[in-house]
Amino acid sequence: MQRSHSSAGISRRTVIKATVAGALFAATGFGLARTPGARADTPVEKIFRGGPVVTVEEGQPLAEAVAVGGGRILAVGPEAEIMALAAPGTEIVELNGATLLPGFIDGHGHFMNAPQIVSWVNVSGPPVGPVTSIEDIVTTIRAFMDERRPAPGEWVIGYGYDPTVLSDGRELTRDDLDPHFPDHPIMLIHVSNHGCVLNSAGFALNGIDENTPTPEGGVILRKEGSNEPAGLLMETAFLPIFGNMPKPDTETLLGLLGAAQEIYTSRGVTTAQEGATHKPDLEFLLRAADEGHLVIDVVSLPIVFDVPALVREYAPDFRGGTMELPDTAAQSFGRYRNRLKLAGIKMVLDGSPQGKTAFWTEPLLTGGPEGEEDHVGAPVVPPEMVTAAVAEFVDKGIQVFAHANGDAAIDMIIDALRAAGVTAADGRRDVVIHSQFVRSDQLDAYAELGMTPSFFTGHTFFWGDVHVENTGPERAAFISPMAAAYERGLRCSNHSDFSVTPIDPFLMMQTAILRRSRSGVVLGPDQRVDALTALRSLTIDAAWQIFEEDTKGSIAPGKLADLVIVDRNPLEIDPEEMLELQVIETFKEGASVYRRSA
Amino acid sequence: MTLPLTVIGGYLGAGKTTLLNRILTEDHGRRFGVIVNDFGAVNVDASLIANHDGDTISLTNGCICCSATDGTAEAIARIVKRSAEFDHIIIEASGVAEPGKVARNAAGFRLPLDGVIVLADAEQLPDQAANRYAGRSVLAQLRQADVIVLNKVDLPSPARLEETRALIARHAADVPVLETEQARLPYALLFGVGRGAAVAAWTAGPEAAHDHAAEYVAELLERGPMSRAAFEELAQEQMEFAIRAKGHVALSDAPEVRHLYQKVGRRWTLVPDGGWDGEPSRTRIVTIRIREDLPNHRHARQNMWRVSGAPFASGVDRDRTGVSTQSDC
Ligand SMILES: [Zn+2]
Ligand SMILES: [Zn+2]
Ligand SMILES: [Zn+2]
Numbered sequence: 001m002q003r004s005h006s007s008a009g010i011s012r013r014t015v016i017k018a019t020v021a022g023a024l025f026a027a028t029g030f031g032l033a034r035t036p037g038a039r040a041d042t043p044v045e046k047i048f049r050g051g052p053v054v055t056v057e058e059g060q061p062l063a064e065a066v067a068v069g070g071g072r073i074l075a076v077g078p079e080a081e082i083m084a085l086a087a088p089g090t091e092i093v094e095l096n097g098a099t100l101l102p103g104f105i106d107g108h109g110h111f112m113n114a115p116q117i118v119s120w121v122n123v124s125g126p127p128v129g130p131v132t133s134i135e136d137i138v139t140t141i142r143a144f145m146d147e148r149r150p151a152p153g154e155w156v157i158g159y160g161y162d163p164t165v166l167s168d169g170r171e172l173t174r175d176d177l178d179p180h181f182p183d184h185p186i187m188l189i190h191v192s193n194h195g196c197v198l199n200s201a202g203f204a205l206n207g208i209d210e211n212t213p214t215p216e217g218g219v220i221l222r223k224e225g226s227n228e229p230a231g232l233l234m235e236t237a238f239l240p241i242f243g244n245m246p247k248p249d250t251e252t253l254l255g256l257l258g259a260a261q262e263i264y265t266s267r268g269v270t271t272a273q274e275g276a277t278h279k280p281d282l283e284f285l286l287r288a289a290d291e292g293h294l295v296i297d298v299v300s301l302p303i304v305f306d307v308p309a310l311v312r313e314y315a316p317d318f319r320g321g322t323m324e325l326p327d328t329a330a331q332s333f334g335r336y337r338n339r340l341k342l343a344g345i346k347m348v349l350d351g352s353p354q355g356k357t358a359f360w361t362e363p364l365l366t367g368g369p370e371g372e373e374d375h376v377g378a379p380v381v382p383p384e385m386v387t388a389a390v391a392e393f394v395d396k397g398i399q400v401f402a403h404a405n406g407d408a409a410i411d412m413i414i415d416a417l418r419a420a421g422v423t424a425a426d427g428r429r430d431v432v433i434h435s436q437f438v439r440s441d442q443l444d445a446y447a448e449l450g451m452t453p454s455f456f457t458g459h460t461f462f463w464g465d466v467h468v469e470n471t472g473p474e475r476a477a478f479i480s481p482m483a484a485a486y487e488r489g490l491r492c493s494n495h496s497d498f499s500v501t502p503i504d505p506f507l508m509m510q511t512a513i514l515r516r517s518r519s520g521v522v523l524g525p526d527q528r529v530d531a532l533t534a535l536r537s538l539t540i541d542a543a544w545q546i547f548e549e550d551t552k553g554s555i556a557p558g559k560l561a562d563l564v565i566v567d568r569n570p571l572e573i574d575p576e577e578m579l580e581l582q583v584i585e586t587f588k589e590g591a592s593v594y595r596r597s598a
Numbered sequence: 599m600t601l602p603l604t605v606i607g608g609y610l611g612a613g614k615t616t617l618l619n620r621i622l623t624e625d626h627g628r629r630f631g632v633i634v635n636d637f638g639a640v641n642v643d644a645s646l647i648a649n650h651d652g653d654t655i656s657l658t659n660g661c662i663c664c665s666a667t668d669g670t671a672e673a674i675a676r677i678v679k680r681s682a683e684f685d686h687i688i689i690e691a692s693g694v695a696e697p698g699k700v701a702r703n704a705a706g707f708r709l710p711l712d713g714v715i716v717l718a719d720a721e722q723l724p725d726q727a728a729n730r731y732a733g734r735s736v737l738a739q740l741r742q743a744d745v746i747v748l749n750k751v752d753l754p755s756p757a758r759l760e761e762t763r764a765l766i767a768r769h770a771a772d773v774p775v776l777e778t779e780q781a782r783l784p785y786a787l788l789f790g791v792g793r794g795a796a797v798a799a800w801t802a803g804p805e806a807a808h809d810h811a812a813e814y815v816a817e818l819l820e821r822g823p824m825s826r827a828a829f830e831e832l833a834q835e836q837m838e839f840a841i842r843a844k845g846h847v848a849l850s851d852a853p854e855v856r857h858l859y860q861k862v863g864r865r866w867t868l869v870p871d872g873g874w875d876g877e878p879s880r881t882r883i884v885t886i887r888i889r890e891d892l893p894n895h896r897h898a899r900q901n902m903w904r905v906s907g908a909p910f911a912s913g914v915d916r917d918r919t920g921v922s923t924q925s926d927c
Binding site for chain 1: 609635636674675729735
C-alpha cells in the first residue's frame, strides 16, 4: 500500500497512445543519447565563484570556480583561470561563501507520489512535519485550508498521522476535528499507511457508523461506552476507504507537477526516480514529458507486473510468452526524451522490514505481524517467476531493479542473476533496491555478479529501534551496510524511498554518517561512513548506478550543469548540524529551477 | 448488497488460470465478478468479450474480469461499486499469496466469505513444498484452504501421487481434497446450487433434477426445531463429508430466529438470519457430497475424492444438473 495511483482517463489514453506510438519497444528507440562534452566555442553563460566547489571528482575534489554554457559544465578550476573565460554576456553567480555541489540524484523513490503529496497536508511529527500535539494538528489543517480554500464537501487529506508523537498521550478523535472542520470530510492517513482518522463528515461519506461491524483483522476505534466510531480505522477496516480514496484526474495532476517537482528542486535534487511505474503512470509521464512539464530529469522503472500489458499495448504484433519481450525492447531504455528516461524494469521480491513482510532466512525475534511464531516473512512472487523474468531481461539487455529488503529475498535475485549467467564482466549494474538486511556473503556475490546496492540508511533513524527489537542487535547493526559495501569496491546509492520518508539529501547523509536511531542507539558503528562517501552515494555513485556517470554526479568539464548551492559545506559541517543545511538555489542544465525566497 | 466471495489460491502451475478461464467463459448462468492478477494470463476467447475497457473486460455471459496489478483494494472497490451486476465475487490470489489473508482483507469490504479454494499440482507439489523460497507459502496455502483441488492427477506416477496425497494429509488433514485433471470440477462443488447467496435458490434445487451421470449428490435434509447441541451432532454425522451445505436451521431455544447454516469443506458457520417470515420454523439444508458408488471416487485416504468434472456447460439447467434427492438412486 505504498501509494495509490493516478489513472489516466480512458478517452485520454487513446490520445496518449497516439502521441507515444512507437516510443516503447520500437526500433527507432526512445530518445536521443546525450554525448558528453561541449563544443569548444560554446559561450560561457554563467560563472560560479566565491565559495567552495565540491566537485566529488577523484582527482580534484575541491575547486574555486565553474564555467557553464549550453547546459554543460565548460570548465572547473582556480578562480583566475575560470574568470579569464568570461565574455560580455557572462553572468557571474557569487556564492558569497556558500558551497556549490553537483545536483543530487534520487537513488530510489516514487516520483508519482509527489503530485499527490503536494495536495495533502503534512501532519507528521518532527523531523518530517510540524506536529507534536492534537492542537498542532488542528492548526496545521486550518493553515492548509486557509491557503488552499477547498470547496465545502471536498476532501482534505493529511499524511503522517502518528499518535506516538502527540503530547496529549491519546489518539486524535473526530470530536477533536468536528468543531473546527464541520463542512469538509477529513482523512488523516496513519504514518504506517495502514489506517486513518476520519472526522464526522468523512465517516458519513464512507457510510461508516455505529452499526458498522469491525471486520476481522481490522480496528474501528469506538467512543468509550458506545459503539460510535471514534476516529481511527486500521488495517482491513481501512482498506475500503483506501480503495475508494478520491484520485485526481490527469489534468489536475499535470497542474500539480510544478509544485511536485519543487519538492525535489528545493532539496537540490535534479534527477528524480519514479521507482515502480504502473502503466497508467507511465502514460501520464510520457504526456507530461512531451508537453514540456518536466523541469528535472525523471528516471522511470516500469513495474514488472505491468510488463505484459505494456507489451500488449506497445508491441501488439509481438507474440511471446507472458514475460517475454521483443528483441528491440532495450532500445526503449537508457535514453532521455524530454527529460523522461526508462532505466530498467522494477521487480518487487518482498515487503517491508518494519511491517514484518520482508523475507528473511532467519525468523524474527518478535514473531510475525499477528504474533505468528517462527516468522520469516514471505516472497511476493514465486522464485520461478523471478528466474524466468530475470533471464529474459538479461537476454534482452535490460537492467534489473529489484526491491529486496530481507536476505532471503536478496538470495532470490542473486540466484536468478547467477542462473542467467551474469558476471561482473557484463557490466550490467543490476540494482538491489534497499538491500537492507543484506549479509556479508551476499555483498561478495554483488561484487562477483556486478550488482549494486541502493541503501536506505534513513532506516537506522526512523525504524532503527524497531529493527533492533525484531531482528536482534547483530542483524540490525548490519542494516544498509554502506561501509562494508564500499570496502568491497561496490558503488552504492542511498535513498529516501520518497514518500516513505522525505526527500532530504542531508538527512540521508546524516543517517549514513551517524546511523543513530530515534532513541540514540548507534546501529553498527563500523558501518558509519565519512561525509564524502555519504555524498558520493547521492551524486556520482547514484549516477553510475543508472549509467549516467558520464553526464552527471560530479562537477567536471563536459557534464551537465546540474548544480546546487547550499549555504554551508556538508563536508565541513558537524554532522549533528546537517539538517540545518539550506538549499539556496538549484540549477538544471545551467538554468535556475529553484531559488530560496529571501 | 453483500455478495458471496470465493478466493482461489494455489502456487504457480496449479491450474488457477485454467479454472478461472472456465468460470469466466462457460455458460453457467451465474454472473461472476472476477479479480485476477493479470488478465493477460487468462486466455479468454475474443468472441466472448463484450467490452474491453482498460483494467476491465466484460464477457458476454455476464461475468467481468478485473485486473488487480495496481492494488487489490482498489480492484475490490471498483467491483463492489458494481455489485448489482453480479451473483458472486471471485478473487484470484497470486502464486505465493496466503489466500486466508486475501479473504480477510476482502472482509473489510463486507463480502461474506463463501470459501477458499486452493489448487495444487499433483506432480509438482512435493517439490514446491520443499522449495527454500516458496515452501512455506505453499504449505500455508494448503492449511488455509476450505477445499483443496488436487489438479493434474493424470501426470504423476502412482508413487508420486501417493507422495503428494500424503503431504496434503500431513499438512492439511481436515481439508477435503477433490482430485481432477485440467481443473475440471462439478460446478456445484465450487459454488453450490442456485444463484448467489439466496438460500431459497439452494433449497429449491434438489426437487427438480436427477442425473445418474453426476458425480455428486445433493440431498435435502429436513428436521424440526432442535437444540444447538443436537444440531451440531447432526451436522457432524450427516454432513461431515459434504463438500458444501447450506440452509436454514430452527433452534429450539430461539424458535422465532431463523439461522443460516453454511459449510464449505471444513469451514462452517451458523449465524442468525432474520425471522421466518411466516414460513414454518423448520431446518432445511441442502448438502452436496461426492457420490461414492462410482468407481475410483473414494480413495484410501479419508476426505479425498476423484472427480472427472464435465465442463459446467453440459446441460440446460446447469445449476441443477446432477442434483438428485437421494444418494442411492
Ligand atoms: Zn499497474
Ligand atoms: Zn521498495
Ligand atoms: Zn520504493
